[in-house]
Amino acid sequence: METTIFEVxxxxxxxxxxxxxxxxxxxxxxxxxSELKHFKPYVSEITNGIHTLRQWNSIxxxxxx
Numbered sequence: 799m800e801t802t803i804f805e806v807x808x809x810x811x812x813x814x815x816x817x818x819x820x821x822x823x824x825x826x827x828x829x830x831x832s833e834l835k836h837f838k839p840y841v842s843e844i845t846n847g848i849h850t851l852r853q854w855n856s857i858x859x860x861x862x863x
Contacts, residue, residue, distance in 0.1 A: 800824060801848040806831075807840040815844070 800821045806814045818824045831841055849857065 801846075802843055803845040803848070805842050805844045806834075808834070808837045810837070 800818075802818050802824060804816045804818065804827060806816065808814075816827055818827055831839060
């Protein structure tokens with residue numbers, strides 16, 4: 799699972815955060831950025847390795863052993 803959140807900042811001050819749940823969504827997002835050239839977007843990947851609560855509970859079990 800390749801979950802991530804991208805943050806897009808535009809020169810006019812607007813900020814957008816985009817959640818991508820898999821690699822296909824990430825590719826589509828990256829391809830869509832080219833449409834914003836006149837806004838001069840700054841794109842950063844702010845979060846990687848996002849977990850669901852179920853996954854987190856499994857992680858905790860392994861950490862506390």
